[in-house]
Amino acid sequence: MGLMSEPRWLTDEEQRVWRDFYTAVGMLRAHLETQLQQDANMPHTYYELLVTLSEAPGQVMRMSDLAVATRSSRSRLSHAIARMEDNGWVRRRACETDKRGSFAHLTQAGLAALEAAAPGHVEAVRASVFDQLSPEQVRQLGDISAVIVDNLSPRCAAAAEELERLERDPAGA
Amino acid sequence: MGLMSEPRWLTDEEQRVWRDFYTAVGMLRAHLETQLQQDANMPHTYYELLVTLSEAPGQVMRMSDLAVATRSSRSRLSHAIARMEDNGWVRRRACETDKRGSFAHLTQAGLAALEAAAPGHVEAVRASVFDQLSPEQVRQLGDISAVIVDNLSPRCAAAAEELERLERDPAGA
DNA sequence: GCAGATTGGTTGAGGGCTCAACTAGGGGTA
DNA sequence: TACCCCTAGTTGAGCCCTCAACCAATCTGC
Structure with a gap:
């Protein structure tokens, strides 16, 4: 983008x-x-x-x-x-x-x-x-939550690593 | 209960x-x-x-x-x-x-x-x-959220009223 | 018109969170 | 050994929130 x-x-x-x-x-x-x-x-x-x-x-x-x-x-x-x-x-x-x-x-x-x-x-x-919630909705909520967690987990890890990298090398050289 | x-x-x-x-x-x-x-x-x-x-x-x-x-x-x-x-x-x-x-x-x-x-x-x-999320899951999430809100809204109002009542009449007479 | 309750809003203290700085111990390399 | 970096954890300041106390204006019933 x-x-x-x-x-x-x-x-x-x-x-x-x-x-x-x-x-x-x-x-x-x-x-x-x-x-x-x-x-x-x-x-x-x-x-x-x-x-x-x-x-x-x-x-x-x-x-x-x-x-x-x-x-x-x-x-x-x-x-x-x-x-x-x-x-x-x-x-x-x-x-x-x-x-x-x-x-x-x-x-x-x-x-x-x-x-x-x-x-x-x-x-x-x-x-x-x-x-x-119906049993069906409970299952749906579990699936939806899992999708969101799976997407956000690596993003959090990536952000943390990026931060560490920047701290070590502030100039971005 | x-x-x-x-x-x-x-x-x-x-x-x-x-x-x-x-x-x-x-x-x-x-x-x-x-x-x-x-x-x-x-x-x-x-x-x-x-x-x-x-x-x-x-x-x-x-x-x-x-x-x-x-x-x-x-x-x-x-x-x-x-x-x-x-x-x-x-x-x-x-x-x-x-x-x-x-x-x-x-x-x-x-x-x-x-x-x-x-x-x-x-x-x-x-x-x-x-x-x-799939369009289907978006719809599901909307339904689930609405159910939870509908259930919790009156509960919040009831709790607020209960609190007010207790403040006016602490002894519960 | 007036006393008492209610409403609209503010304030200060205290708790939990984040962020950045810090202490101190461990591990690798020359 | 000496040096440097990394890891484990703590700390203090500042922010946002809640809770309870508060003030001032409005409404209600007499």
């Missing part, structure tokens, strides 16, 4: 679908976020961290692996784990073999918080999504 | 679909947000405000109407408009007939910012969604 070419605007139909989709996603996020915040006093990202940790063997993970698994930046994870440590949900442990490294491991209190939060959250997801 | 009843957990299939969907939405949001932030120096919520204002007759709207139209809280809108006013994209005007009221009206600079941002944003939406 040339720099000056006419943008490919959305058709009326596409625009309608896009606005509905964006609205649906926004309402869904807001709904789940407030449900979790009010009933379990945690944002959804922390819930994801607790779930991921709880599924790890020994309920311990390297910070870096946890960041990849939750598609979180290192910075975000570091801030989040710091706060969750204050809550008593997680404890950090040093890595013996690589002194730079750090483990996050789920505490009993963390597991308890997750187990308290899960039923309400799952019920909210079921009530607002799966109860509303 | 009784208070102590067993939660209706998701099936494996539902869980797979849910994780894919959540991943897709997360990647999509992140992708569009950074595209808009880097290319047009605005968050997506400000883009929505500019679009909504630009479509209003006279490119003016009451703050309250703008909040409803963008499903934004009054507080969020107030903060956002304050910042956009600093950017020169919007100006506030007092309402003569209701001295509590306030109008937000789009400036030339605001319209220019929107027109500069739109092509890149639309292209990103097209590339990451509509180019990836």
Whole structure:
């Protein structure tokens, strides 16, 4: 596509679908976020961290692996784990073999918080999504999501590599 | 549903679909947000405000109407408009007939910012969604979104009313 | 006309996120 | 060993959001 070419605007139909989709996603996020915040006093990202940790063997993970698994930046994870440590949900442990490294491991209190939060959250997801859709639509939603993820995943990786390249070689020589 | 009843957990299939969907939405949001932030120096919520204002007759709207139209809280809108006013994209005007009221009206600079941002944003939406889906899938996505919105809309309204009721009558007498 | 409730909007504190800068340990090569 | 780069993780500033408190103007019932 040339720099000056006419943008490919959305058709009326596409625009309608896009606005509905964006609205649906926004309402869904807001709904789940407030449900979790009010009933379990945690944002959804922390819930994801607790779930991921709880599924790890020994309920311990390297910070870096946890960041990849939750598609979180290192910075975000570091801030989040710091706060969750204050809550008593997680404890950090040093890595013996690589002194730079750090483990996050789920505490009993963390597991308890997750187990308290899960039923309400799952019920909210079921009530607002799966109860509303036919089995056929659930399958369709899965396919559509997979297509979008497959398309965006390499793009994210490519962007990250491009950034790294630029940092190493700012002049683009 | 009784208070102590067993939660209706998701099936494996539902869980797979849910994780894919959540991943897709997360990647999509992140992708569009950074595209808009880097290319047009605005968050997506400000883009929505500019679009909504630009479509209003006279490119003016009451703050309250703008909040409803963008499903934004009054507080969020107030903060956002304050910042956009600093950017020169919007100006506030007092309402003569209701001295509590306030109008937000789009400036030339605001319209220019929107027109500069739109092509890149639309292209990103097209590339990451509509180019990836068949016409049939676009239709499916529209239907699914509409179902979710229809279900969640009254729930939001009901929750808001419930909150108001509780504030007026905290004891629930 | 006036007291009380409601509405329109703003404000400040606090939380979560991003971005850029930084510390510190590990690994390769001469 | 010395040097350089890379990796793991943390930190602080700044932005956006939410929540609760607040002010001022309007409406309602008496």
